[in-house]
Amino acid sequence: MAEPSNGPASFWTQANALLRKSLTFQKRNIKTNIRLISFPFVLCLLLVLIQSVVNHELNKASNKCGCKCIDTNGDGQCEKVCGIQYSNAKQVKACSILNPPELPPLLQIPAPQYRAVKTDFTPFNDLPNSSCRRTGPCPATILFTGSNQSLGEILAGNMVPSSSSLNYSDIIGSLAQNVLGTASWPDSSNYLEPALSDPQVYVVQQQCTGNSSFSVAFQALSITFQLDVSCAQGLGGWRNSSSAVNDELYKGYRKGNTQGQINEIVAGYDFLNTNSNNFNVSIWYNSTYKDETGNVPVSLVRVARSVNLASNAYVQFLLGPAIKMLFEFVKGMPKPETELRLDLSSVLGTLFFTWVIIQLFPVVLTALIYEKQQKLRIMMKMHGLGDGPYWLISYAYFLSISSIYMLCFVIFGSVISLKFFTLNDYSMQFVFYFIYINLQISLAFLVAPFFSNVKTATVVGYMCVFGTGLLGDFLFKFFIEDTSFPRGWIIIMELYPGFSLYRGLYEFAQYSLTGNYIGTHGMRWSDLSDSKNGMKEVLIIMVVEWLVVLPVAYCIDQVTSSGSGKSPMFLFERFRKKHPSSSQRPSLRRQGSKVYVQMEKPDISQEREKVEQLLLYSSTDHAIVCDNLKKVYPGRDGNPEKFAVRGLSLALPPGECFGMLGPNGAGKTSFISMMIGLTKPTSGIAYVQGLDIQTHMDAIYTSMGVCPQHDLLWETLTGREHLLFYGRLKNLKGSALTQAVEESLKSVNLFYGGVADKQAGKYSGGMKRRLSVAISLIGDPKVVYMDEPSSGLDPASRNNLWNVVKRAKQDRAIILTTHSMEEAEVLCDRLGIFVDGSFQCIGNPKELKARYGGSYVFTMTTSSTYEEEVEKMVRCLSPGAKRIYQISGTQKFELPKHEVKIADVFQVVENAKSRFTVHAWGLADTTLEDVFIKVARSTQAFNVLS
Ligand SMILES: *[C@@H]1O[C@H](CO)[C@@H](O)[C@H](O)[C@H]1NC(C)=O
Ligand SMILES: *[C@@H]1O[C@H](CO)[C@@H](O)[C@H](O)[C@H]1NC(C)=O
Ligand SMILES: *[C@@H]1O[C@H](CO)[C@@H](O)[C@H](O)[C@H]1NC(C)=O
Ligand SMILES: *[C@@H]1O[C@H](CO)[C@@H](O)[C@H](O)[C@H]1NC(C)=O
Ligand SMILES: *[C@@H]1O[C@H](CO)[C@@H](O)[C@H](O)[C@H]1NC(C)=O
Numbered sequence: 001m002a003e004p005s006n007g008p009a010s011f012w013t014q015a016n017a018l019l020r021k022s023l024t025f026q027k028r029n030i031k032t033n034i035r036l037i038s039f040p041f042v043l044c045l046l047l048v049l050i051q052s053v054v055n056h057e058l059n060k061a062s063n064k065c066g067c068k069c070i071d072t073n074g075d076g077q078c079e080k081v082c083g084i085q086y087s088n089a090k091q092v093k094a095c096s097i098l099n100p101p102e103l104p105p106l107l108q109i110p111a112p113q114y115r116a117v118k119t120d121f122t123p124f125n126d127l128p129n130s131s132c133r134r135t136g137p138c139p140a141t142i143l144f145t146g147s148n149q150s151l152g153e154i155l156a157g158n159m160v161p162s163s164s165s166l167n168y169s170d171i172i173g174s175l176a177q178n179v180l181g182t183a184s185w186p187d188s189s190n191y192l193e194p195a196l197s198d199p200q201v202y203v204v205q206q207q208c209t210g211n212s213s214f215s216v217a218f219q220a221l222s223i224t225f226q227l228d229v230s231c232a233q234g235l236g237g238w239r240n241s242s243s244a245v246n247d248e249l250y251k252g253y254r255k256g257n258t259q260g261q262i263n264e265i266v267a268g269y270d271f272l273n274t275n276s277n278n279f280n281v282s283i284w285y286n287s288t289y290k291d292e293t294g295n296v297p298v299s300l301v302r303v304a305r306s307v308n309l310a311s312n313a314y315v316q317f318l319l320g321p322a323i324k325m326l327f328e329f330v331k332g333m334p335k336p337e338t339e340l341r342l343d344l345s346s347v348l349g350t351l352f353f354t355w356v357i358i359q360l361f362p363v364v365l366t367a368l369i370y371e372k373q374q375k376l377r378i379m380m381k382m383h384g385l386g387d388g389p390y391w392l393i394s395y396a397y398f399l400s401i402s403s404i405y406m407l408c409f410v411i412f413g414s415v416i417s418l419k420f421f422t423l424n425d426y427s428m429q430f431v432f433y434f435i436y437i438n439l440q441i442s443l444a445f446l447v448a449p450f451f452s453n454v455k456t457a458t459v460v461g462y463m464c465v466f467g468t469g470l471l472g473d474f475l476f477k478f479f480i481e482d483t484s485f486p487r488g489w490i491i492i493m494e495l496y497p498g499f500s501l502y503r504g505l506y507e508f509a510q511y512s513l514t515g516n517y518i519g520t521h522g523m524r525w526s527d528l529s530d531s532k533n534g535m536k537e538v539l540i541i542m543v544v545e546w547l548v549v550l551p552v553a554y555c556i557d558q559v560t561s562s563g564s565g566k567s568p569m570f571l572f573e574r575f576r577k578k579h580p581s582s583s584q585r586p587s588l589r590r591q592g593s594k595v596y597v598q599m600e601k602p603d604i605s606q607e608r609e610k611v612e613q614l615l616l617y618s619s620t621d622h623a624i625v626c627d628n629l630k631k632v633y634p635g636r637d638g639n640p641e642k643f644a645v646r647g648l649s650l651a652l653p654p655g656e657c658f659g660m661l662g663p664n665g666a667g668k669t670s671f672i673s674m675m676i677g678l679t680k681p682t683s684g685i686a687y688v689q690g691l692d693i694q695t696h697m698d699a700i701y702t703s704m705g706v707c708p709q710h711d712l713l714w715e716t717l718t719g720r721e722h723l724l725f726y727g728r729l730k731n732l733k734g735s736a737l738t739q740a741v742e743e744s745l746k747s748v749n750l751f752y753g754g755v756a757d758k759q760a761g762k763y764s765g766g767m768k769r770r771l772s773v774a775i776s777l778i779g780d781p782k783v784v785y786m787d788e789p790s791s792g793l794d795p796a797s798r799n800n801l802w803n804v805v806k807r808a809k810q811d812r813a814i815i816l817t818t819h820s821m822e823e824a825e826v827l828c829d830r831l832g833i834f835v836d837g838s839f840q841c842i843g844n845p846k847e848l849k850a851r852y853g854g855s856y857v858f859t860m861t862t863s864s865t866y867e868e869e870v871e872k873m874v875r876c877l878s879p880g881a882k883r884i885y886q887i888s889g890t891q892k893f894e895l896p897k898h899e900v901k902i903a904d905v906f907q908v909v910e911n912a913k914s915r916f917t918v919h920a921w922g923l924a925d926t927t928l929e930d931v932f933i934k935v936a937r938s939t940q941a942f943n944v945l946s
Contacts, residue, residue: 009702009731014389017728018380021714021721022397028716028759036363040356040409047352048416051344058340062088065095065337085223089187089194096337101220102172102329103193107309108286108302109181109202109232110264112137121251122263126237139233140181140204143245143284146271149238151317155271156236158313158321162206164214164231171218176328179204179309181232181266186301191332196225202232234266242270242282249284267306279314283307304330345418346513350505351473353420356409357436357505358468358498362461364398364444369457372448379712382676383775384702384729391554395441402437423512423522432504435539439497439546446553449560468498476502480534491537497545500538507533603842608649620690623783623813624652624675629684631670644670646837647684654782657805657814659828661821663936667837668817669709672785675815676706688783702730705781707789711768715761719750719771722760723778730779740778747804748774749797765792773801777808784808786816790823802826821928833932835939845928852931855894857884858905860912861919864889869916877908889919 009017026033057063066087069078084095109115115138116122117130132138142159146152160179167174181202182195195201205212212231217224239245245268252263268284285303308327315325371377380390410429413421421429451457476499479485494500510533511523528536611627631645644667652658660668673679675686677697686693688700713722723741732740745751748770760768773789789805790798805814805827818824824831825845832842841848858881860870870891874881878899885892905923912918 009384009729011386011389013731013733014385014729015393017725018385018389018393019397020728021717021725022393024717024721025714026397026401036359037405037408039359040405041412043352043356044409044413044416044418047345047348047418050348054342054344058342062090063094063340064091066091084191085221087192089192089197092191094338094340095191097191097332097335099221100191100332100334101223102331103190103196103220104172104175104180105305105308105327105330106193106195106201106302107179107181107204107266107305108186109140109183109204109266111183111200112232114262114264115139116141116248116252116263116265119261119263121261122248124237124239124248126235128235137208137230137232139235140202140266141235141237142266143237143239143248143268144271145239145242145245145269147273148271148275151274152271153236153238154317155274155310155313156238156269158316159236159309160204160206160234163209164203164205164212166214166216168216171216172220172329173326175216175218176326177324179234179305180229190301190330192223193330196227201227201229203229204232204234206234208233245270245284269310274314276318279311281310281314283310301330341517343419343513343516345413345420346509346516349418349420349512350477350502350509351469353505354469354472354498354502355465357406357433357501358440358465360402360405360437361440361444361464362458364402364441365448365451365457365461366454367398368394368444368448369451369454373452373454374714375708375710375712376714378678379706379708380729382701382704382706383726383779384704386698387558391557395445398441398444399438402441403434406433406437419512419516419522420509423515424508425522425524428523428525429508432508432535432539435542435546436497436501436504439542439549442546442549442553443497445557446549449556464498468496468502472499472502472506477506480506490534491541494534494538494541495545497542500541500545503534504538507535507538601841604649604839607651607839607842611649611651614651620687621653622651623654623656624650624686624688624815626650626675626686627684629671629674629686630682631667631674631679632682643837645674645681648838650832650839650842652813652815654813655809655811656829657809657816657827659824659831660815660817660834661819661824661831661932662817662834666834668834669787671834672787672815672817676704676785677701700783703782705776705778705784707772707776707784707786709787709791711772713760713768713771716759718757718759719745719763719767719774720756722771722775726775727778730781732779744774744778747807749800750774766794766797769793770797770801773804777804780812782812784812784814786814788818789816790818790820798823821932825928831928833935835936840935840939848931849926849928852926852934854898855896855926856900856902856905857924857926857930858893858895858922859890859924860909860921861890862916863919866916867891870912873908873912877904 065082067080067082068086070081071078072081084092084097087095113133116127117132117138118124118127119130127141128138144152144156161177164178165174181204182198183200184195184198187194203212208231213229215228217226239248249265249268252265270282272280272282274280283306285306305327308325312325315323410421476493479490479493480503494503508523511527515522527533611625614622614625615627627649629645629648633642633644635641648671662668674681675693677693680694689703691700693700720741723744724737727737727740742751745756750756750767750770755767760771763771769789769792773786776784776786790801793801802823816827828845830842830844831848832839858874862870867889871883874893878895880896880899882894883891884894902923909918909921
């Protein structure tokens with residue numbers, strides 16, 4: 001284990017070590033990786049599946065232009081022919097229409113059961129009596145108003161013809177002479193007026209007579225329409241003002257009146273200031289009719305007929321009944337065949353892909369927090385890993401994982417030809433994703449210090465993932481689409497990276513959706529200049545955020561990882577602590593130290609003097625020198641300040657193993673934490689290899705080894721890989737490294753039986769412990785701290801470990817804490833018993849035993865009747881004897897060594913045996929354990945008194 005020291009490892013050596021470790025770690029995590037990569041695969045597959053279902057639905061015959069099998073060339077075989085004539089109203093949308101049919105214009109009139117009647121809320125005498133709803137069809141009412149009532153009534157009388165007339169040799173022409181109306185709703189494409197295949201077609205005239213109904217067939221576009229036309233009486237009603245008309249229309253509307261009765265009116269005409277020189281009319285029409293998708297108001301197609309009625313009435317008023325203004329037919333524009341296409345990846349893609357990409361965030365975050373939670377980061381740091389290499393490699397590592405993930409995602413999406421990927425420019429996608437994953441990794445670094453637990457981070461991370469996706473889709477999207485929403489606010493929302501990701505994906509999706517629909521490409525670089533899409537802003541925001549977040553994350557990490565390593569609150573604590581600090585009150589402090597000096601034992605003050613001498617001559621031949629080191633935890637929530645370490649002075653030459661004994665909570669761990677740089681001392685100085693721990697911790701790390709109380713290991717790395725990693729950090733290379741690792745493994749008995757190549761997570765507690773010790777010793781550190789190295793080991797392994805430590809202490813200083821007196825006696829050259837923040841005694845085990853022992857422990861068990869006799873006997877043997885224990889016949893006495901001879905004891909016992917039955921007896925020298933208990937107890941008693 002005594003390899004030559006090569007000096008501290010360079011930046012690239014450290015980076016290399018970390019990279020290799022990360023790669024191995026990644027290799028072991030193959031299952032997690034597969035799960036990770038499979039997420040986008042599954043989502044894409046899901047998209048493809050839904051897409052095929054949708055395509056199937058869209059390709060159904062009912063969505064395509066209608067076809068029929070007809071024998072066109074007379075060979076007895078039928079051919080499939082398609083066209084508008086074989087289609088229903090729904091199919092027509094898809095047909096190619098070269099010559100749109102000419103169709104009779106229709107007036108929208110209410111269905112018979114809804115036509116207006118006289119009611120409590122519309123008590124006009126010109127409305128029909130409500131009995132018509134039972135007896136037969138009610139007349140359809142049209143309302144009129146205007147500034148000249150007599151003129152208005154003339155016009156109303158001209159509005160609908162008095163009778164129907166039909167010329168079968170010119171059906172379309174003669175239908176135009178009549179007013180045809182329908183109660184059925186129009187359709188968004190009026191190539192085939194749906195009302196014509198509806199039985200509810202009415203001819204509106206002033207009076208219905210017995211022969212008013214007729215049946216007629218007419219041809220348009222080789223389609224034969226069969227119309228069964230029934231009569232509907234058109235009733236004109238004059239109202240005094242336009243507000244009266246308005247009021248009546250409102251009340252007639254379903255739910256417009258409190259009774260819930262429906263009183264529908266055909267239309268309202270306001271002739272305003274119309275006179276013989278001026279035709280001025282405004283028309284109320286029912287605009288509530290919508291097509292089946294519910295968003296296109298299609299009733300305008302019926303409005304044309306209402307306008308024509310008024311114009312015709314005015315022409316007839318001016319020029320007489322012989323002149324007519326005919327509205328013969330309506331005709332749509334010709335159009336090519338259209339296909340219904342819907343690219344789901346563009347519709348659902350934004351949400352799905354937001355999830356897919358943002359999913360990397362919790363992955364990176366938890367990886368970072370795992371190393372922190374398991375204290376692996378600090379462990380690596382204590383073995384010399386600088387922050388620079390750590391950042392470089394971690395960042396590069398996450399970046400490459402993210403890149404591979406995104407690459408798989410895009411490639412897979414393209415292979416299954418999702419339009420989202422194939423239509424948008426690939427270089428643009430690449431830049432967008434690349435910037436985003438960089439930003440995301442920086443963010444993970446930024447927020448990682450605020451978490452200390454992987455589970456919390458996972459929960460918060462995934463809440464972010466799903467929350468962002470859903471908020472984006474159900475909230476942010478509406479803001480983007482609402483053009484009246486201020487753009488500034490959208491930019492502000494996009495400052496949240498999840499939304500800028502959503503926005504970018506949304507724009508890609510929009511471009512691929514329209515690109516697919518009209519059969520062109522998606523987004524191109526040139527589209528950046530289009531102010532209608534937010535792509536440019538999104539890219540700028542993300543780049544700027546990345547450039548800001550990364551350095552900020554680095555600073556926060558610097559503060560938190562070097563300090564208490566707990567929370568960024570650390571920054572503020574430093575300011576808070578200043579006020580009650582004892583260093584601000586020198587007089588008090590001097591008083592305090594005087595008190596200590598007075599009660600200090602000679603061995604302690606001797607150590608203190610030695611330290612002062614060493615500091616005076618600034619000698620560096622001691623590996624560890626601590627001068628009056630103190631650690632005070634500030635009082636919190638009303639609790640007083642806690643003095644964890646009160647003025648500790650210690651000097652350790654190389655080659656010495658110093659054992660720190662002490663009860664739990666005595667402050668040993670606080671002391672070690674200060675020495676290994678986890679916390680900063682409140683006051684006092686300490687030098688390791690001549691370097692100040694306050695300022696040169698990074699340099700100290702390169703010659704320091706730590707075996708922490710709890711094993712800090714990567715579950716998935718093997719023992720050998722751990723040692724290789726830490727060996728490289730300690731600048732071991734090539735064959736020296738392999739040799740050192742092998743020796744190290746052998747020395748802790750982990751070499752044989754393939755143990756070295758088993759993952760550390762599968763080790764038993766003892767094996768982990770031995771590995772931890774091996775790690776602390778690899779690379780020839782000059783100073784090693786071991787916190788209870790042998791706890792939980794079986795006796796054989798413990799002896800083994802002791803041999804390792806014994807060999808290792810030859811040329812280095814070791815500070816060891818332990819609860820095992822046996823261990824302390826075997827390993828340590830000197831011992832210090834540390835109680836309540838300060839040393840109570842320092843010396844080698846023999847000295848301590850002599851100083852604090854000085855007595856034998858005599859035990860005797862008899863029946864309880866002889867207890868007094870035994871006591872008398874012992875007092876006679878040694879007047880200074882003290883009874884320390886008594887229970888049902890068993891008694892323990894402490895006999896000062898100078899008063900008794902062992903031979904006398906035997907004689908007295910023999911004597912006693914002859915008088916009464918002695919069940920058992922014993923005489924023991926004091927052990928280190930007795931010393932420990934004595935020292936600890938006396939100090940605690942003192943503290944209770946003081
Ligand atoms: C109203 O119209 C009629 C018919 O054109 C006309 O004779 C009459 O003078 C008009 N009344 C007013 C007040 O303009
Ligand atoms: C019917 O229409 C034809 C063709 O336009 C015309 O010749 C004929 O005179 C019309 N008959 C009547 C009675 O109007
Ligand atoms: C309309 O006005 C006339 C005269 O101004 C009045 O007699 C009649 O009652 C009014 N009609 C209605 C329905 O208010
Ligand atoms: C307008 O059309 C809607 C939808 O059919 C109907 O509910 C409403 O009653 C109509 N309103 C009038 C005033 O006819
Ligand atoms: C038509 O009527 C409206 C409303 O009364 C009026 O503002 C407008 O000036 C009139 N137009 C003409 C040409 O008289």
